[in-house]
Amino acid sequence: MSLELLVEAVVSGILLGGFYAAVSLGLSVAFGLLDVPHIAHPTLLVVGAYATYALAQLGIDPIAAGFMLMPAFFVIGVGLYRFYHALFERRGGDIALRGLAFFFGIAFIIEVVLILVFGVDQRLVEAAYIGSSVQLAGLQMPSRMLIAFALAGLLTLLLSTYLSRTFTGRAIKAVAQDQTALALMGADPVRIKQSAFGIATATCAIAGALLIIVGPVEPGMGRLYIGGTFCVAVLAGLGSMKGTLLAGLILGITESLVLTSLGTSWAPAVSFGLLLVVLAIRPSGLFGR
Amino acid sequence: MRNWSRFLIGATLSVLLALGLTRFVGNEYFFFATYVVLQFIVLATAWNILGGYGGYVNFGASAFFAVGAYCAVALTQSYALAxxxxxxxxxxxxxxxxxxxxxxxxxxxxxxxxxxxxxVAVICETVIMNWSFVGGARGTTVLQPAAPAFFSSYTRLLFFVMALLALLAVAFARFVETSWIGRGLRAIRDNEEAAESVGVPTLKLKLFAATASGALMGAAGAPFALYMNFIEPTSAFSLNYSVSALAMPLIGGSANWLGPVIGAILLAGTQQIVTVTISSELNVLIVGLLLVVFVVAAPHGILGLWHKLVARGGQRP
Structure with a gap:
């Protein structure tokens, strides 16, 4: 591989990695911090993408639409967590199996609803920055990937500041460490977890907007992102926001290098192969708590 | 012992019934549809050995199914094995x-x-996608050979083979469940550390369960290409197999060998009817709804509901 090609691959890998981090941040909170086997997370991303599409049809800019959808997604997340908590966490039992089955069921139901509402065709949005590209230091970079990267950085910064500076944020970190201790301090762990799950779901609104900005979406797309998002969340060491960004970058760069050297058909194996290696060598992730 | 002899009689009768059906049922579609139900009985029963008894949830059943199918294809391509x-x-x-x-x-x-x-499932799929000998991403056509004299069509033969496999799988699961292996696996499911500390050979048992479960799933997939006359990676590695393999024991009840069978008949049967009469999107919805409803309302499946009902009935004067 020539040096020029290598640099190009790394740069586009970094941009792709930012995008991967953005779609995985919510899972890092839901699965990493709260231990919820949230396999429906990628499907919620697709919901975010379709909601953005619906708003874009009304003439709203996709990124603005993503931000506008956040409150609604927060409420959806709170509702979903309350349901999950009442059914599984309070009852106890085999959460790994039944929780997974539950979220898989939810994902399937959402998928069919999307098909019924929007049809099976691919959908995309239009905006001035989607088709264009920027020339930087002799490298051609698509602006939509630059936007994805910038938004991923912004989201990571916001989330990690929120988690380390605010009262609720710290309580969320505390509930991940020791739920009983938190309850003894007078905070209600369920309410804290509920708002954390709400925040995790709210990130799906923006990440979903990015999803449809980066490329066309179709209802079954969530399945493709199960591997990538879980790979990033586990690689990040469960619950670290900066770790999530770094893990996204690692995945993005690896995938981009494989893409340039071996061809597109090997790309899907990259995220999962990386995940297997991480799970086998260091299950607590690279930047673990 | 009495239970085993009853099971053997039931098994023998089922084989005779399957053989009889291939002679006397005229409708070809019957075999086409029943084959799928039987295939899911094998898949669900195999999954349950590791997942239901041992508590290790395998989410990659499609990998075993498809690798089994492709293994058969590769062997047919190169050696024309029986x-x-x-x-x-x-x-x-x-x-x-x-x-x-x-x-x-x-x-x-x-x-x-x-x-x-x-x-594991996605990596296997990617490898197959890039393996041009078995058709790569485009897939490959596999022609059914002429049916042997006893069967009037090859689909009938496949139906009978799958019926035998289903029986074998169920008998094996029943053996595992009733033997010390099953007790050990249940101990692992309930508390692995405790099991280990009282001398259950946890590693050996887990490896045994995973190997047996994988082998049965692969066997279920082996005739797939012949059944379809065609194979391509996306449909062979379909998420549907992974989810069904787990949903069926959950719906039927995963503690007993009968649970996966009931779940498979119910779910695969419904899906066959729905695919023909309504649409295949509805299939996905049915699996989703059933999963949520059962996990929420009947955590121990249909068998669990049944036992509850019987227990309540027994209490009445």
Missing amino acids: LPLQILAAALVTGLLGFAVGALTLRLRGIYFSIATVA
């Missing part, structure tokens, strides 16, 4: 794959194990 040998070879290869997955349980528990199995 069907039973294809099935045996497929079971051997997927048994090895199962052993490898079992080795993952050394370090991974709960959802991490499940995610690792998803990873």
Whole structure:
């Protein structure tokens, strides 16, 4: 591989990695911090993408639409967590199996609803920055990937500041460490977890907007992102926001290098192969708590 | 002992029934549809050995199914092996794959194990996609040979073979469940550390369960290409197999060998009817709804509901 090609691959890998981090941040909170086997997370991303599409049809800019959808997604997340908590966490039992089955069921139901509402065709949005590209230091970079990267950085910064500076944020970190201790301090762990799950779901609104900005979406797309998002969340060491960004970058760069050297058909194996290696060598992730 | 003799009689009768059906049922579609139900009985029963008894949730059943199918295709392409040998070879290869997955349980528990199995499935799919000898991403056509004299069509033969496989799988699961192996696996499911400390050979049992479960799933997939006359990676590795393999025991009840059978008949049967009469999108919805409803309302499946009902009935004067 020539040096020029290598640099190009790394740069586009970094941009792709930012995008991967953005779609995985919510899972890092839901699965990493709260231990919820949230396999429906990628499907919620697709919901975010379709909601953005619906708003874009009304003439709203996709990124603005993503931000506008956040409150609604927060409420959806709170509702979903309350349901999950009442059914599984309070009852106890085999959460790994039944929780997974539950979220898989939810994902399937959402998928069919999307098909019924929007049809099976691919959908995309239009905006001035989607088709264009920027020339930087002799490298051609698509602006939509630059936007994805910038938004991923912004989201990571916001989330990690929120988690380390605010009262609720710290309580969320505390509930991940020791739920009983938190309850003894007078905070209600369920309410804290509920708002954390709400925040995790709210990130799906923006990440979903990015999803449809980066490329066309179709209802079954969530399945493709199960591997990538879980790979990033586990690689990040469960619950670290900066770790999530770094893990996204690692995945993005690896995938981009494989893409340039071996061809597109090997790309899907990259995220999962990386995940297997991480799970086998260091299950607590690279930047673990 | 009495139970085993009853089971043997039931099994013999089922074989005769299956054989009789191939002679006397005229409708070809009957065999086409029933084959799928039987295939899911094998898949669900195999899944339950590791997932239901041992508590290790394998989310990559499609990997074993498809690798079994492709194994058979590769052998047909190169050596034109007979069907039973294809099935045996497929079971051997997927048994090895199962052993490898079992080795993952050394370090991974709960959802991490499940995610690792998803990873295994996607990696297998990618390898097959890039393997041009078996058709790569485009797939390949596999022609059914002429049916042997006894069967009037090849689909009928496949139906009978799958019926035998289903019986074998169920008998094996029943053996595991009633023997010390099953007791050991249940101990692992309930508390692995405690089981280990009282002398249950946890590693051996997990490896055994994973290998056996994988081999049976591969055997279920082996005749797939012949059944479809065609195979391509996306449909062979369909998420549907992974989810069904787990949903069926959950719906039927995963503690007993009968649970996966009931679940498979119910779910696969409904899906066959729905696909023909309404649409295939509805299939996905049905699986989703049933999963949520059962996990929420009947955590121990239909058998659990039944036992509850019987227990309540027994209390009445």
